[in-house]
Amino acid sequence: MKKKTRREFLKTTAGLITGACASGVVTAEANEENFVKDDAYAMFYDANACVGCKACVAACKRVNGLPAEKADFDPDGKWDAPTDLDSKTRTIIKLYKENENVWSYIKHQCMHCAKPSCVSVCPVGAMRQDENGVVYYNEDICIGCRYCQVACPFNIPKFEWEKAFPKIVKCDMCKFTNLKEKGEPACTEVCPAKAVTFGKRKDLLNEAKRRLKENPDEYVNHIYGEFEAGGTNVIYLASVPFEKLGFPKLDSKSPAAFTEKIQHTVYKGFIAPVALYAALCLIALRNRKKNEQSDEREDE
Numbered sequence: 001m002k003k004k005t006r007r008e009f010l011k012t013t014a015g016l017i018t019g020a021c022a023s024g025v026v027t028a029e030a031n032e033e034n035f036v037k038d039d040a041y042a043m044f045y046d047a048n049a050c051v052g053c054k055a056c057v058a059a060c061k062r063v064n065g066l067p068a069e070k071a072d073f074d075p076d077g078k079w080d081a082p083t084d085l086d087s088k089t090r091t092i093i094k095l096y097k098e099n100e101n102v103w104s105y106i107k108h109q110c111m112h113c114a115k116p117s118c119v120s121v122c123p124v125g126a127m128r129q130d131e132n133g134v135v136y137y138n139e140d141i142c143i144g145c146r147y148c149q150v151a152c153p154f155n156i157p158k159f160e161w162e163k164a165f166p167k168i169v170k171c172d173m174c175k176f177t178n179l180k181e182k183g184e185p186a187c188t189e190v191c192p193a194k195a196v197t198f199g200k201r202k203d204l205l206n207e208a209k210r211r212l213k214e215n216p217d218e219y220v221n222h223i224y225g226e227f228e229a230g231g232t233n234v235i236y237l238a239s240v241p242f243e244k245l246g247f248p249k250l251d252s253k254s255p256a257a258f259t260e261k262i263q264h265t266v267y268k269g270f271i272a273p274v275a276l277y278a279a280l281c282l283i284a285l286r287n288r289k290k291n292e293q294s295d296e297r298e299d300e
Helices: 006-029 055-064 117-121 147-151 178-182 186-190 201-214 255-268 271-299
Strands: 041-046 092-097 103-108 127-129 135-137 196-200 234-237
Touching (some): 055 092, 201 234
Parallel strands (some): 041 234
16 A cells, blocks of 8 residues: 655645635525514613713612722712722713713613624633523633633623632623513613613614604714624614714624634634644654654664
């Protein structure tokens, strides 16, 4: 039986990898989907209606058992005054102000993406999405890798760095608390101005479109979350451009769908296994050649 040379082996391996790549790409391109669901649970925040009372922040902490954060101006610790989302704060109201005429309150929280990147990258399934579109977290199986933090385009998941046994903290629409007990998140229940409301995505999106159509001079002509990152289940209207309010400028493609396409291309096409076996075979051939040369020297 004729032995294959190293060059012949490499040619064969390259052909297998190329074929695998081609078959994987075709498969991935055929799996484009629309991930937005009209009946998903959703929240709609109208920045023009917000009065900045922060009742939503207080209610979220109370219902979900989150501790208060002492303000710098309050050494006695009588005020809960978080300045941003962190391991103790799931939602926050901020003020953006350019001048007396250009300003806006804005609410930040998990966007509950229709195709969430945090869920996609979690290697153990600690980040999950239920049948209603709510993105939530299971601390019992989390391994603390924090891939969800890196993957989120909105920089939402926070890590409890200060604890010996830390977990990820983010809004889950009060899935296990207020939503379960009263049928809506705590923040929407207590908002006195109804600046943030809860319902089905299709209904809330239609309401946002109605307000935008009837009051075009009062809003930026953009419903944030309608298409960003493949669509989110938290949508916004505001009178100030969203980039100024701290929102990233994203296109309509889902980052999760893109990365999954690459992963499926790699593993469906067997690119990674073939490349691995090729590398192992090359090492084996190299070692075999070294051993043969060593044997020849000894025979001499």
